[in-house]
Amino acid sequence: MIEARGLTKRYGRTVAVNALSFTVQPGRVTGFLGPNGAGKSTTMRMILGLDRPSAGEVRIGGRRYTELKEPLREVGALLEAKWVHPNRSARAHLRWMAASNRIAAKRVDEVLDAVGLTAVAGRRAGSYSLGMAQRLGIAVALLGDPGVLLFDEPVNGLDPEGILWIRQFMHRLADEGRTVFVSSHLLSEMALTAQDLVVIGRGRLIAQTSTKSFIESAADSSVRVRGPELARLHSVLAGQGLAVQEQAATEDTPAVLVVRGSSTEAVGELAGAVGLVLHELTESRGSLEQAFIQMTGGEVEYQAGGGTAPAASGVAVPVDAQGALAPPGPVSGAPGFPPPGAVPAPGGGSGPAATRETASRGGQEGPAQ
Numbered sequence: 001m002i003e004a005r006g007l008t009k010r011y012g013r014t015v016a017v018n019a020l021s022f023t024v025q026p027g028r029v030t031g032f033l034g035p036n037g038a039g040k041s042t043t044m045r046m047i048l049g050l051d052r053p054s055a056g057e058v059r060i061g062g063r064r065y066t067e068l069k070e071p072l073r074e075v076g077a078l079l080e081a082k083w084v085h086p087n088r089s090a091r092a093h094l095r096w097m098a099a100s101n102r103i104a105a106k107r108v109d110e111v112l113d114a115v116g117l118t119a120v121a122g123r124r125a126g127s128y129s130l131g132m133a134q135r136l137g138i139a140v141a142l143l144g145d146p147g148v149l150l151f152d153e154p155v156n157g158l159d160p161e162g163i164l165w166i167r168q169f170m171h172r173l174a175d176e177g178r179t180v181f182v183s184s185h186l187l188s189e190m191a192l193t194a195q196d197l198v199v200i201g202r203g204r205l206i207a208q209t210s211t212k213s214f215i216e217s218a219a220d221s222s223v224r225v226r227g228p229e230l231a232r233l234h235s236v237l238a239g240q241g242l243a244v245q246e247q248a249a250t251e252d253t254p255a256v257l258v259v260r261g262s263s264t265e266a267v268g269e270l271a272g273a274v275g276l277v278l279h280e281l282t283e284s285r286g287s288l289e290q291a292f293i294q295m296t297g298g299e300v301e302y303q304a305g306g307g308t309a310p311a312a313s314g315v316a317v318p319v320d321a322q323g324a325l326a327p328p329g330p331v332s333g334a335p336g337f338p339p340p341g342a343v344p345a346p347g348g349g350s351g352p353a354a355t356r357e358t359a360s361r362g363g364q365e366g367p368a369q
């Protein structure tokens with residue numbers, strides 16, 4: 001389990017992560033969702049002790065990273081692929097990692113097998129495709145057989161086959177009882193990968209919930225219904241207090257009623273009760289993209305459509321001359337979601353010792369181990 005409490009990170013006047021509290025449960029894939037620059041990587045680096053929080057803390061299995069005796073056996077991470085020395089083979093790299101962490105050499109073959117790299121383990125890592133490099137990064141994360149795994153944007157740049165493989169692999173790891181925390185700005189991908197979501201915008205918590213409820217509560221769901229007696233159907237449904245809109249017929253489509261805030265069951269039963277024939281009764285479920293835009297109230301700009309093109313602007317919250325945060329950030333405590341800060345405080349304490357602050361964003365490297 002990962003527990004963040006009041007986690008905050010400032011870089012000068014930029015507040016990258018702002019009083020973030022959330023819990024990541026074992027046995028599930030939890031998506032860490034937010035547009036580019038929302039603070040996902042910074043949060044992950046703080047979880048791994050690579051960045052020191054400006055305030056708040058994060059615990060892994062109840063302990064701070066610095067208190068973990070053998071971190072590689074407790075938490076594994078894939079922060080960035082392609083960080084392996086290009087002239088080193090995957091096997092040599094893993095053996096070196098294993099030896100320097102007192103992990104048995106036979107574990108190297110196990111993880112190579114688990115990620116499907118055995119056949120190419122002797123090749124120079126520099127010759128690997130991005131998908132292969134990601135698999136190698138995952139193999140490194142698994143070396144210590146940790147119960148907690150962090151993956152930062154693991155599907156970025158991968159082809160559909162690579163994306164599917166990663167998705168299935170994450171599910172397998174969660175089924176083994178591990179805590180799997182995976183960040184992405186690809187909303188559509190997270191809808192398929194994650195059972196739970198921690199959603200952030202501008203460094204602040206927007207929602208922590210199951211993916212299903214996130215979509216159901218925030219996305220614009222409606223029921224489409226049509227039949228030969230549309231006007232009568234309209235008045236029956238409206239007579240029951242339902243919000244009904246008629247969509248006029250076009251050349252290709254017949255006229256249809258769109259009912260919001262109801263279900264196919266309720267609409268079907270109301271029609272059946274007065275003997276009305278139906279030719280269509282369909283639920284139209286909103287997408288995660290819609291949910292995200294609705295939850296953030298437009299404050300975090302997000303451009304849907306392939307889910308790959310977030311707006312670059314407005315992703316960090318500036319502080320004013322007094323150091324106060326301004327503006328207050330995106331919508332929190334929206335209907336159906338716990339407000340930020342719902343996670344119980346695991347106790348005070350200082351930040352991790354293995355801190356590495358980077359002056360620019362180019363400084364990220366491999367995992368903490």
Ligand SMILES: Nc1ncnc2c1ncn2[C@@H]1O[C@H](COP(=O)(O)OP(=O)(O)OP(=O)(O)O)[C@@H](O)[C@H]1O
Nearest residue numbers: 011016036037038039040041042316358359360361
């Ligand atoms: N080392 C740093 N120095 C200064 N500013 C930083 C540093 N790291 C991150 N930031 C800033 O903090 C904010 C959050 O960045 P972060 O990389 O954590 O976001 P992200 O959600 O992971 O985005 P992305 O998907 O683009 O990596 C951004 O405004 C970023 O420019």
